[in-house]
Amino acid sequence: MPTEQEQTGFTDRQRAVLDKALELLVEGGEKALTTAAIARAAGCSKESLYKWFGDRDGLLAAIVSRQASKVIPGADPANDMSAEQLHAALEEFAKSLLETISGDVSLALNRLAIGQASKSETGLGAILEKSGRARIGRQTTTLLEKGCALGYLRCEDPQEAYSTLYGLVVRDQHIRMLLGGTAQTSPKDLDLAAKTAVKQFIELYGARD
Amino acid sequence: MPTEQEQTGFTDRQRAVLDKALELLVEGGEKALTTAAIARAAGCSKESLYKWFGDRDGLLAAIVSRQASKVIPGADPANDMSAEQLHAALEEFAKSLLETISGDVSLALNRLAIGQASKSETGLGAILEKSGRARIGRQTTTLLEKGCALGYLRCEDPQEAYSTLYGLVVRDQHIRMLLGGTAQTSPKDLDLAAKTAVKQFIELYGARD
DNA sequence: AACTTTATGTACCGTACGGTACGGTTCGCT
DNA sequence: AGCGAACCGTACCGTACGGTACATAAAGTT
Numbered sequence: 001m002p003t004e005q006e007q008t009g010f011t012d013r014q015r016a017v018l019d020k021a022l023e024l025l026v027e028g029g030e031k032a033l034t035t036a037a038i039a040r041a042a043g044c045s046k047e048s049l050y051k052w053f054g055d056r057d058g059l060l061a062a063i064v065s066r067q068a069s070k071v072i073p074g075a076d077p078a079n080d081m082s083a084e085q086l087h088a089a090l091e092e093f094a095k096s097l098l099e100t101i102s103g104d105v106s107l108a109l110n111r112l113a114i115g116q117a118s119k120s121e122t123g124l125g126a127i128l129e130k131s132g133r134a135r136i137g138r139q140t141t142t143l144l145e146k147g148c149a150l151g152y153l154r155c156e157d158p159q160e161a162y163s164t165l166y167g168l169v170v171r172d173q174h175i176r177m178l179l180g181g182t183a184q185t186s187p188k189d190l191d192l193a194a195k196t197a198v199k200q201f202i203e204l205y206g207a208r209d
Numbered sequence: 210m211p212t213e214q215e216q217t218g219f220t221d222r223q224r225a226v227l228d229k230a231l232e233l234l235v236e237g238g239e240k241a242l243t244t245a246a247i248a249r250a251a252g253c254s255k256e257s258l259y260k261w262f263g264d265r266d267g268l269l270a271a272i273v274s275r276q277a278s279k280v281i282p283g284a285d286p287a288n289d290m291s292a293e294q295l296h297a298a299l300e301e302f303a304k305s306l307l308e309t310i311s312g313d314v315s316l317a318l319n320r321l322a323i324g325q326a327s328k329s330e331t332g333l334g335a336i337l338e339k340s341g342r343a344r345i346g347r348q349t350t351t352l353l354e355k356g357c358a359l360g361y362l363r364c365e366d367p368q369e370a371y372s373t374l375y376g377l378v379v380r381d382q383h384i385r386m387l388l389g390g391t392a393q394t395s396p397k398d399l400d401l402a403a404k405t406a407v408k409q410f411i412e413l414y415g416a417r418d
Numbered sequence: 419a420a421c422t423t424t425a426t427g428t429a430c431c432g433t434a435c436g437g438t439a440c441g442g443t444t445c446g447c448t
Numbered sequence: 449a450g451c452g453a454a455c456c457g458t459a460c461c462g463t464a465c466g467g468t469a470c471a472t473a474a475a476g477t478t
Contacts, residue, residue, distance in 0.1 A: 013425095036464095126388075243436085254458090
């Protein structure tokens with residue numbers, strides 16, 4: 001009987017290798033991610049890598065999938081939440097989003113996917129999109145829908161509202177960090193930015209008072 | 210006497226080569242941008258490339274600088290513009306921004322810079338940042354300042370206001386396109402998105418009525 | 419205990435690319 | 449015409465990397 005880790009289709013050993021590979025990627029960028037280096041770091045043979053993941057592209061895809069599968073879903077919004085609870089949930093989302101995209105791992109994975117975006121139709125971007133962004137997007141969108149249903153928000157299109165919230169929260173921080181610019185990731189700034197964004201969002205989409 | 214093109218420090222010939230190289234980059238991504246391919250496409254010798262640009266990194270930097278130098282500044286905001294003119298100028302900015310970041314050239318350059326961001330301190334990201342984003346940012350910021358001075362906007366911090374405008378306009382479109390997802394770049398959608406963003410911005414920062 | 423499976427480690431191959439060297443050619447200058 | 453600089457085309461070198469082959473060792477199975 002397979003251990004419960006069959007969820008992503010990888011064995012424990014393979015997952016450990018993928019994690020080591022991700023470590024390498026984070027600290028050295030894609031150029032550091034050679035098959036030889038991975039084998040050395042993970043204490044396995046190149047032959048095993050190719051047996052398990054097919055080729056280098058498959059390995060990269062596996063790394064991205066692996067990490068994407070780690071995204072932990074937040075709690076579902078309660079059916080009877082108050083306006084304050086909605087507000088708090090939104091701020092929590094904003095803060096968590098900013099924290100995530102500022103993280104080394106997120107930056108490394110996004111850089112990798114973007115670098116591969118032009119060539120080879122392995123579609124790392126699609127994996128990231130689907131497992132990461134889309135997932136939390138859907139979740140937050142349902143939160144917005146609920147807020148709308150409870151009369152706290154006016155939104156014609158929750159999807160659109162979510163998109164606006166995203167823009168207000170992230171602004172140009174993500175691209176700046178991807179380009180290598182130093183980000184102002186002091187926890188204080190980050191918290192303030194999240195609060196400001198949510199305040200503006202409520203100003204746009206909050207029920208008229 | 211040097212022709213007037215001395216502005217960027219490159220000769221006509223060198224600029225032509227850089228343009229050809231950019232073409233290659235746009236249509237094939239970074240992997241297509243080998244020194245041999247550039248020399249072939251541009252009809253020059255590899256030796257000249259190295260003589261002119263030092264090494265491959267220098268060449269990449271030159272490509273980015275070259276393109277960045279092409280950014281054409283918009284008209285300065287008039288001192289006596291009306292609220293409608295400000296609104297129109299903002300919409301124009303929003304549309305132009307969306308058009309730019311959806312363009313093949315912009316995407317290719319951003320991908321290149323992001324790919325290089327982890328390694329080698331050539332700082333393509335810094336060049337892009339400085340010549341592209343920061344420039345139009347400064348320009349639009351002064352526009353906002355003027356709008357503020359004329360009483361059309363209330364902004365404590367124009368920098369902050371600009372950042373918000375950017376977020377409202379771009380949302381998550383940029384990263385989506387960088388990751389390879391198909392963008393909804395139909396001119397209609399684009400125009401609508403720009404108008405919506407500016408409307409929301411005015412709602413947040415417009416003078417109270 | 420023999421056998422199969424799976425994995426390690428190392429050595430190897432082919433290729434692609436960055437960078438250099440060199441002979442030949444064009445072009446401008448005097 | 450003669451000279452020198454810039455440049456082209458090509459060949460070349462070293463290296464790094466993706467991918468494969470193989471020889472060996474651990475571990476489970478019967």
